[in-house]
């Protein structure tokens with residue numbers, strides 16, 4: 001049984017990329033592994049500037065995580081800010097990573113350029129140090145993520161190895177685990193960019209709580225190309241290949257095999273939309289139930305916080321002892 005940790009930010013509605021790239025693996029792993037999943041509200045603070053939003057988004061995200069199938073009896077689902085050890089180890093990690101390493105993070109460069117005229121917080125820059133703390137606190141061996149997070153897991157490994165080298169064996173060295181298909185779901189309107197909450201238009205981003213009509217419309221309008229040949233080639237035919245990947249992740253049939261079954265884009269688009277709708281409908285029904293009972297959600301999160309804190313606190317102490325900090329008596 002592997003120790004697994006992965007987290008998601010409460011920065012907006014969950015989309016199909018989050019689901020196929022990460023959440024599906026979280027759910028399928030929960031019965032064979034010891035799994036921890038965090039709603040990382042401290043990370044979301046890097047881009048939060050309005051009061052009263054983050055708490056609602058945290059609760060909505062909790063409802064989504066339970067609705068997709070995380071079972072609080074076996075999976076530990078917690079809110080990052082409920083466990084102070086994240087901030088505490090986060091600082092130690094900031095002191096274990098270099099400015100140069102953080103400067104090379106493509107996610108930071110991307111986010112910084114997208115925020116052009118907006119406030120770019122120092123937290124956005126030091127973000128990977130807090131992410132390293134999230135992972136290392138739980139002695140995680142595996143981190144199930146989409147492709148875009150691989151660099152953050154790599155830097156976590158580097159930080160952990162540096163810490164172990166400086167202060168003695170303290171942290172488990174984690175590895176990223178990505179799904180065979182769905183690790184990089186692309187925007188339906190711009191299939192050369194990944195599907196993301198931060199794109200300007202919603203037309204290319206399918207949200208888990210979109211209505212069936214909206215989902216079908218987004219797929220029918222998906223950008224493909226003009227030659228109308230269904231071939232799986234992510235470089236030359238990114239739009240068609242993205243649809244085949246989504247259909248493959250939704251049905252379990254390999255994208256190359258699916259390509260052979262279609263001669264027209266129209267049918268591929270509508271089949272893709274229908275497959276996604278049929279996966280999302282039961283999730284939406286469970287979401288509606290869960291979100292109608294906030295006190296039950298709070299209760300589920302508090303059970304998670306107790307389990308997570310017990311482990312995180314021990315690891316933090318181990319790290320402080322390894323450094324040789326004076327304990328409080």
Ligand code: TYM
Nearest residue numbers: 006007008009017018021022131145146183184185194195
């Ligand atoms: P976040 O909140 O952006 O995304 C959550 C998960 O969804 C995956 N994902 C995708 N997968 C496939 N295709 C896409 N278009 C797509 N977009 C998002 C992400 O790879 C991720 O697995 N920094 C992290 C949150 C985090 C974290 C952690 C993750 C904080 N601490 C510790 C793992 C371990 C993030 O912003 O994910």
